[in-house]
Amino acid sequence: MDKILVTGGLGFIGSHTVVELQNEGFEVVIIDNLSNSSINVLEGITAISGKSPIFERLELKDKSAVQNFFSKNKDIKGVIHFAASKAVGESVQEPLMYYENNLNTLIYLLQELVSKPDSNFIFSSSCTVYGQADEMPITENAPVKPAESPYGNTKQIGEEIIKDTCKVKPNFKAIALRYFNPIGAHPSAIIGELPIGIPQNLVPFITQTGAGLRETLSVFGDDYPTPDGTCIRDYIHVVDLARAHVIALKRLLNKKNTVNYETFNIGTGVGSSVLEVINSFERVSNKSLNYKIADRREGDVISAYADTTKANTQLGWKAKSSLDDAMLSAWKWEKNVRKL
Numbered sequence: 001m002d003k004i005l006v007t008g009g010l011g012f013i014g015s016h017t018v019v020e021l022q023n024e025g026f027e028v029v030i031i032d033n034l035s036n037s038s039i040n041v042l043e044g045i046t047a048i049s050g051k052s053p054i055f056e057r058l059e060l061k062d063k064s065a066v067q068n069f070f071s072k073n074k075d076i077k078g079v080i081h082f083a084a085s086k087a088v089g090e091s092v093q094e095p096l097m098y099y100e101n102n103l104n105t106l107i108y109l110l111q112e113l114v115s116k117p118d119s120n121f122i123f124s125s126s127c128t129v130y131g132q133a134d135e136m137p138i139t140e141n142a143p144v145k146p147a148e149s150p151y152g153n154t155k156q157i158g159e160e161i162i163k164d165t166c167k168v169k170p171n172f173k174a175i176a177l178r179y180f181n182p183i184g185a186h187p188s189a190i191i192g193e194l195p196i197g198i199p200q201n202l203v204p205f206i207t208q209t210g211a212g213l214r215e216t217l218s219v220f221g222d223d224y225p226t227p228d229g230t231c232i233r234d235y236i237h238v239v240d241l242a243r244a245h246v247i248a249l250k251r252l253l254n255k256k257n258t259v260n261y262e263t264f265n266i267g268t269g270v271g272s273s274v275l276e277v278i279n280s281f282e283r284v285s286n287k288s289l290n291y292k293i294a295d296r297r298e299g300d301v302i303s304a305y306a307d308t309t310k311a312n313t314q315l316g317w318k319a320k321s322s323l324d325d326a327m328l329s330a331w332k333w334e335k336n337v338r339k340l
């Protein structure tokens with residue numbers, strides 16, 4: 001079976017995608033610099049899928065290391081590229097670190113791939129490229145707006161770099177998957193989201209509050225022009241998201257793509273407010289959550305949820321899990337990690 005490189009494969013979405021790739025019979029090579037992941041995740045992947053991926057600790061910012069890797073691994077048939085820094089707030093404070101880590105690494109990877117006779121590349125992009133879209137649900141034709149953070153800018157620039165490369169390298173095919181809000185964990189509760197320090201994202205903060213690690217959740221604003229005043233997002237189960245990567249990769253391997261560069265919105269198509277997410281947690285955990293209303297968070301968009309028609313019809317992928325399914329998996333994972 002084809003050998004697939006997964007960069008950042010020990011991370012949250014990467015590890016779940018490696019499990020799905022191995023379940024489909026692919027041979028997986030993970031490279032990860034362990035800057036925001038743990039080597040223990042390798043054991044988790046092996047425990048779930050019964051196979052141990054090949055792992056190489058490698059810094060993608062080191063151009064010669066990337067060149068050396070590809071000279072030793074000429075039989076790689078596809079690449080799924082997750083390795084990147086992804087904290088919006090941090091990117092505002094450390095723009096150069098984000099541009100170097102998210103863009104130099106992409107360029108070094110592409111420089112190796114375009115010299116191969118046939119390359120298939122899946123790029124981890126984000127709905128953040130849309131900023132505050134004018135219309136809901138958001139389609140792939142929605143205009144890409146000026147990024148609200150260097151992180152979001154690296155996703156926009158990354159897509160442009162890939163698109164420009166596809167234009168002049170017919171042997172290089174790529175798909176950008178624009179994620180909405182990934183949440184949850186593998187149903188086994190053996191792998192999941194491992195935020196370092198205080199969680200920036202809503203769901204891990206909720207489950208840590210539920211587990212007693214955090215005193216109370218701050219809801220960043222309830223005075224938005226939405227039905228209950230809190231922001232709306234499209235929360236997608238990480239396993240559904242992982243499966244979208246396998247389907248997109250197979251589309252390229254089987255040459256089913258219609259053009260050399262395609263983008264797909266990967267979400268559930270359902271918008272949920274912060275208060276609805278809290279209610280979901282309380283339903284699935286049978287616990288009441290300690291939260292308070294706080295000031296708005298700088299840079300938050302009011303509403304973002306996906307029009308998933310293109311992914312459903314052209315990619316042949318559809319999210320299967322509901323918000324409650326995803327929230328229950330997140331809570332089971334939290335309890336397993338904390339041995340509750």
Ligand code: WQD
Binds near residue numbers: 127205219233274
């Ligand atoms: C969701 C909602 C917050 C925390 C970001 C990135 C996106 C992707 C996912 C990387 C918002 C509210 C949050 C809290 C809260 N990251 N919230 N209290 O901002 O939609 O997306 O993470 O790929 O690119 O932009 O996700 O989970 O941070 O926030 O009220 O303690 O929850 O205001 O409305 P976001 P989030």
